Amino acid sequence: MANYNALLNCVNSAVPGGPTNSVQYNSGSGNLAGVGPLTNGQVMIGSTGGAPQAQTLSAGSGITITNGPGSIIISNAGSASGAGLYSQVMSTTPTSAGTGLTTWLNQGSGVVTDSAVGMCIDVPSSGSTANFSGRYMAAPMPPYKITTLVAVTRNSSSFSGVGIGWYDGIGKLHTLNYTTNGGGAPIFQVLRWTNVTTVSAVDVASSANAFPQPVWLQIADDGTNVSFSFSQDGANFLPIFSVAKASGFLGSSGYSNIIFGINPQGSRTLGTVMSWRQN
DSSP: OHHHHHHHHHHHHTSOOSSTTOEEEEEETTEEEEEOOOOTTOEEEOOTTSOOEEEOOOOOTTEEEEEETTEEEEEEGGGSTTOGGGTTTOOSOOOHHHHTOOEEESOTTOEEEEOSSOEEEEEOOOTTSOOOEEEEEEOOSSSEEEEEEEEEEOOOSSOOEEEEEEEOSSSOEEEEEEEOSTTSSOEEEEEEEEETTEEEEEEEEOOOOOOOSSEEEEEEEOSSEEEEEEESSSSSOEEEEEEEGGGSTTOTTTOOEEEEEEEOTTSOEEEEEEEEEEO
């Protein structure tokens, strides 16, 4: 009888669990249970201390997932139609929330919109005087780089500038601006702002090479130095200025916020963030 009962237990424990096409697993004491049947694209995923689960893969930023019968296709969304020439270096379409640039500095009559091509800040002319207005977020922990593709819409005979940089959270800024040079060919400038209406110094100004739009701007903090760079292709960058944080304009603790903004000097100015990457 002992042999008979042992054989009977084997037969009973071998009964499949779940409906037809379920995936079998040991549910304890040698018994079988089933998960599924699985739908297109589902896979078995472990769950610590529990039974495995049927789940689909989730797409991260810049990734698309297409599920089919017995297949999963994972693709780079940046190479999709619309990314064009910059497909290998473009991010997904930036938004205020997606970039983290959600807090205004000196908003005035400025507005921000999330459009089909990216986040756009629109600021009315400040006349002949400087008046920096922008959106900022807390800086990540170093080391990091922030890379953005910027398009600017303006009609200025003065010094309209759009750029990216750091804000100390009190009043001072250190920015890389793509600036109309008194209405001439655009240049890059690294500017020290004592406050939103006062440029106290120009760390560096590029040659008047025009630099056709859109332009790539990059700032970086490696924990010891902060730096400003630009590019025309989004992959290869030319450093324009670097300084040790300890002796930088904002001080060792002042490079605490990332800001994207506009100095609408001489013209209503629109600055559009068309790509935004943090690494």
